[in-house]
Amino acid sequence: MLAQAPATTAQTAxxxxxxxxxxxxxxxxxFEELLSMPNxxxxxxxxxxxxxxxxAQLKALGAETKLLTAPGLEKYPRVVWGxxxxxxxxxxxVFYAHYDGQPVTPSEWDGGKPFAPYLKTVDGEPRVYGxxxxxxxxxxxxQLTALKAIRDAHVKLSANLRFIWEGEEExxxxxxxxxxxxxxxxITGDIWLVCDGPVDQSRRQSLAFGARGDAHVQIxxxxxxxxxxxxxxxxxxPNPALELVQLLAGMKDANGHVLIxxxxxxxxxxxxxxLKALAxxxxxxxxxxxxxxxxxxxxxxxxxxxxxxxxSLNINGISAGQTGAHSTNAVPSTAIANLDIRLVVGSExxxxxxxxxxxxxxxxxxxxxxxxxxxELLGHAKVARIELGGVEPAVRTPMDLPIASEVIAAVKSAxxxxxxxxxxxxxxxxxxxERASGTRTITVPIANxxxxxxxxxxxxxxxxxxxxxxxxxxxxxxx
Amino acid sequence: MLAQAPATTAQTAxxxxxxxxxxxxxxxxxFEELLSMPNxxxxxxxxxxxxxxxxAQLKALGAETKLLTAPGLEKYPRVVWGxxxxxxxxxxxVFYAHYDGQPVTPSEWDGGKPFAPYLKTVDGEPRVYGxxxxxxxxxxxxQLTALKAIRDAHVKLSANLRFIWEGEEExxxxxxxxxxxxxxxxITGDIWLVCDGPVDQSRRQSLAFGARGDAHVQIxxxxxxxxxxxxxxxxxxPNPALELVQLLAGMKDANGHVLIxxxxxxxxxxxxxxLKALAxxxxxxxxxxxxxxxxxxxxxxxxxxxxxxxxSLNINGISAGQTGAHSTNAVPSTAIANLDIRLVVGSExxxxxxxxxxxxxxxxxxxxxxxxxxxELLGHAKVARIELGGVEPAVRTPMDLPIASEVIAAVKSAxxxxxxxxxxxxxxxxxxxERASGTRTITVPIANxxxxxxxxxxxxxxxxxxxxxxxxxxxxxxx
Numbered sequence: 032m033l034a035q036a037p038a039t040t041a042q043t044a045x046x047x048x049x050x051x052x053x054x055x056x057x058x059x060x061x062f063e064e065l066l067s068m069p070n071x072x073x074x075x076x077x078x079x080x081x082x083x084x085x086x087a088q089l090k091a092l093g094a095e096t097k098l099l100t101a102p103g104l105e106k107y108p109r110v111v112w113g114x115x116x117x118x119x120x121x122x123x124x125v126f127y128a129h130y131d132g133q134p135v136t137p138s139e140w141d142g143g144k145p146f147a148p149y150l151k152t153v154d155g156e157p158r159v160y161g162x163x164x165x166x167x168x169x170x171x172x173x174q175l176t177a178l179k180a181i182r183d184a185h186v187k188l189s190a191n192l193r194f195i196w197e198g199e200e201e202x203x204x205x206x207x208x209x210x211x212x213x214x215x216x217x218i219t220g221d222i223w224l225v226c227d228g229p230v231d232q233s234r235r236q237s238l239a240f241g242a243r244g245d246a247h248v249q250i251x252x253x254x255x256x257x258x259x260x261x262x263x264x265x266x267x268x269p270n271p272a273l274e275l276v277q278l279l280a281g282m283k284d285a286n287g288h289v290l291i292x293x294x295x296x297x298x299x300x301x302x303x304x305x306l307k308a309l310a311x312x313x314x315x316x317x318x319x320x321x322x323x324x325x326x327x328x329x330x331x332x333x334x335x336x337x338x339x340x341x342x343s344l345n346i347n348g349i350s351a352g353q354t355g356a357h358s359t360n361a362v363p364s365t366a367i368a369n370l371d372i373r374l375v376v377g378s379e380x381x382x383x384x385x386x387x388x389x390x391x392x393x394x395x396x397x398x399x400x401x402x403x404x405x406x407e408l409l410g411h412a413k414v415a416r417i418e419l420g421g422v423e424p425a426v427r428t429p430m431d432l433p434i435a436s437e438v439i440a441a442v443k444s445a446x447x448x449x450x451x452x453x454x455x456x457x458x459x460x461x462x463x464x465e466r467a468s469g470t471r472t473i474t475v476p477i478a479n480x481x482x483x484x485x486x487x488x489x490x491x492x493x494x495x496x497x498x499x500x501x502x503x504x505x506x507x508x509x510x
Numbered sequence: 511m512l513a514q515a516p517a518t519t520a521q522t523a524x525x526x527x528x529x530x531x532x533x534x535x536x537x538x539x540x541f542e543e544l545l546s547m548p549n550x551x552x553x554x555x556x557x558x559x560x561x562x563x564x565x566a567q568l569k570a571l572g573a574e575t576k577l578l579t580a581p582g583l584e585k586y587p588r589v590v591w592g593x594x595x596x597x598x599x600x601x602x603x604v605f606y607a608h609y610d611g612q613p614v615t616p617s618e619w620d621g622g623k624p625f626a627p628y629l630k631t632v633d634g635e636p637r638v639y640g641x642x643x644x645x646x647x648x649x650x651x652x653q654l655t656a657l658k659a660i661r662d663a664h665v666k667l668s669a670n671l672r673f674i675w676e677g678e679e680e681x682x683x684x685x686x687x688x689x690x691x692x693x694x695x696x697i698t699g700d701i702w703l704v705c706d707g708p709v710d711q712s713r714r715q716s717l718a719f720g721a722r723g724d725a726h727v728q729i730x731x732x733x734x735x736x737x738x739x740x741x742x743x744x745x746x747x748p749n750p751a752l753e754l755v756q757l758l759a760g761m762k763d764a765n766g767h768v769l770i771x772x773x774x775x776x777x778x779x780x781x782x783x784x785l786k787a788l789a790x791x792x793x794x795x796x797x798x799x800x801x802x803x804x805x806x807x808x809x810x811x812x813x814x815x816x817x818x819x820x821x822s823l824n825i826n827g828i829s830a831g832q833t834g835a836h837s838t839n840a841v842p843s844t845a846i847a848n849l850d851i852r853l854v855v856g857s858e859x860x861x862x863x864x865x866x867x868x869x870x871x872x873x874x875x876x877x878x879x880x881x882x883x884x885x886e887l888l889g890h891a892k893v894a895r896i897e898l899g900g901v902e903p904a905v906r907t908p909m910d911l912p913i914a915s916e917v918i919a920a921v922k923s924a925x926x927x928x929x930x931x932x933x934x935x936x937x938x939x940x941x942x943x944e945r946a947s948g949t950r951t952i953t954v955p956i957a958n959x960x961x962x963x964x965x966x967x968x969x970x971x972x973x974x975x976x977x978x979x980x981x982x983x984x985x986x987x988x989x
């Protein structure tokens with residue numbers, strides 16, 4: 032029966048569920064095998080093994096495959112590409128995911144081995160721990176499994192499917208756009224489904240119609256040319272840590288609102304469909320506040336989902352001298368802070384970076400982008416070196432485009448009610464994808480929000496994988 | 511001749527100079543031998559070897575020696591004790607120094623080996639590099655050499671000499687007072703000459719009649735229970751680094767003046783003798799500012815030496831998340847700062863620590879001394895854990911005491927003009943010494959100020975050793 036007419040998205044999700052349900056143990060082992068392959072930027076050979084493995088998996092499922100690169104970029108991790116053609120197809124659905132993971136510090140992990148995945152029960156539910164579990168190998172596992180289920184059941188699909196699995200996402204997707212452009216004919220489609228990030232904290236399936244962009248700023252403040260004895264020189268030698276904290280302190284108010292002039296200028300407001308989606312979305316703030324042991328939240332009483340539609344400014348890290356048991360009685364020589372600016376549509380990264388630079392200048396600092404010379408240090412009361420990182424713009428796909436409605440319907444057919452978000456808080460290189468492919472993006476994550484992504488003990492709640500397999504199957508069956 | 515009547519201090523200094531001048535090479539080698547013995551708290555066996563070596567050196571010069579400890583403290587580094595008696599002596603001069611050094615991070619040292627001393631020419635003058643070179647083995651080397659010169663020339667001394675060389679100074683002198691008290695009859699005298707710290711930045715010999723005390727404070731500010739993705743949660747999850755910088759920023763003004771209420775209360779003012787000494791002391795601020803590449807100095811236009819007579823508050827270290835190449839897109843879970851309070855006579859350490867605690871509370875923080883519970887975190891908008899370290903009080907010996915005048919005269923007879931300071935900026939456990947011995951202290955340093963003490967590449971300008979030998983010889987000959 033299934034072989035005769037294209038299956039509906041709901042039918043296909045049911046096929047995937049029927050395939051996966053009796054195989055949880057076997058699929059968990061396969062997932063652990065995938066997670067046992069080191070996938071960090073510092074280990075290009077490990078990334079190459081991941082790519083080869085994934086290409087072989089796709090090929091075994093009948094896909095045409097390639098490892099994509101571009102002239103001159105051969106030494107960088109390849110994009111795993113696969114295509115499954117459907118006879119008579121008039122549209123192409125592109126599934127994006129990434130197989131690389133954030134850097135690891137093994138000593139911070141329970142057990143000390145980020146690539147020795149293991150099962151653990153949390154709140155009565157099994158999770159698998161390992162780098163990449165939630166971000167973003169779960170999605171690849173879900174796509175492979177959905178495809179296997181569809182193939183085993185001879186489900187007839189209506190669209191061609193393309194898989195684009197990147198290996199440099201956690202390293203800034205530096206070469207993604209160039210690689211995509213060099214392979215343009217292989218990567219276009221009617222919609223790019225960007226399968227990355229966490230679902231809503233209520234554990235309901237969510238769809239995001241954009242992602243915040245980001246831009247980084249590193250500020251180094253200079254004190255004495257070498258660390259000084261804090262007894263012999265303390266309250267005479269200026270302390271760069273103090274100058275830095277006084278500088279940073281003024282950038283935001285006590286409620287987390289950025290005070291840098293014009294920081295919120297130009298934000299493109301949400302339309303009525305997006306505002307309604309926000310109003311309908313679950314408000315998880317209290318649950319999250321409790322889970323994270325937070326006595327208050329920035330921007331309160333406004334909700335997290337609403338606040339994600341504004342640019343942010345965060346101290347990712349600050350350091351000067353030593354702390355804790357390693358602290359010494361010294362006036363540090365330098366103090367460093369790394370700031371992370373999240374962008375929304377209408378807030379330009381370069382402009383926001385410049386506003387930070389202007390703010391630092393307005394606080395009496397001489398600002399240089401290079402290591403300051405002795406003459407510069409001697410000539411100015413306060414000296415800061417500011418290094419500006421790359422910018423990833425924010426992207427938003429209108430929720431009322433026809434293709435958007437179809438994607439929403441497909442996911443609902445598999446999973447019931449879904450949460451629709453105008454934007455994700457995190458950053459995905461949607462802009463590069465859209466520029467290279469000429470295709471709109473919609474983000475369909477499957478991981479649990481509490482997966483410790485970008486940190487030690489990253490994990491995936493296995494139910495999210497089982498649900499994700501159904502979601503992916505439904506999307507593959509879109510007409 | 512010298513054997514018949516006690517020599518003057520000037521004569522004895524000349525004897526020491528005559529001994530050392532033709533032996534610079536040999537003495538440098540001996541000094542390097544002393545520096546090649548690891549002397550850090552993390553290596554008790556290394557400290558034991560230092561103590562044994564130094565006791566043997568003293569014994570070889572005719573001193574009666576002991577390695578002092580106290581009941582129950584046998585496992586801690588011993589105090590090397592030595593006594594040289596002079597027939598008919600009516601007074602005892604006690605020479606304090608310490609043989610332990612600050613912790614080392616070999617990777618920060620040029621060459622990577624803090625205990626492989628080597629000679630290097632700086633500004634045309636030889637220096638020896640190695641942990642302990644300036645702080646404080648140079649002083650021990652000077653005392654041993656002066657004693658050898660005196661002994662070789664059969665110089666007749668008027669006073670008994672006692673040597674007290676500590677092994678826990680850089681670890682807070684935690685057991686010094688107890689060890690001294692347990693050996694009280696061996697450690698009393700007419701004056702304790704505390705031979706530690708750097709001489710004036712003009713390179714003139716200085717004497718300090720006190721030292722600032724210190725008290726430490728560690729502040730940990732709490733954010734989410736684990737680091738969060740700064741995209742998905744940034745401008746909703748409070749950032750503990752921001753809360754910490756806003757807290758610290760208000761503790762001092764832009765000119766380094768502490769704004770914590772009552773911080774400067776109770777300071778015992780300097781007397782006319784001390785004020786005159788300060789006025790007479792060289793003003794090295796501009797030289798130092800240039801040397802250290804500082805565009806301004808805190809407390810300007812007041813001078814360094816004047817400012818050292820006030821309590822200070824310094825950020826020794828601050829950390830949250832990661833910086834530089836290791837920076838990740840996260841909202842850190844905690845942020846830590848280590849503060850160092852320097853005390854002057856009249857400012858009480860416990861009181862100053864409490865003022866810091868009160869200040870933190872006044873800024874809206876719930877303050878706890880232990881790891882906060884989840885209920886405490888949930889119940890308060892801002893939570894800080896404050897851990898208070900031990901307190902070392904400040905000490906000042908009046909400059910116009912008779913014994914003070916005699917010490918000044920002895921040093922002048924050897925070295926010409928000297929710089930007299932009411933206090934050193936750094937901290938020495940003078941209070942413990944005075945309490946245990948019932949004896950006043952005067953600090954007679956010999957190291958160069960630019961010796962990188964408490965940092966990598968610690969060094970001694972060899973001329974400071976040659977000068978120090980004369981200074982020590984003169985002091986040994988005090989009537």
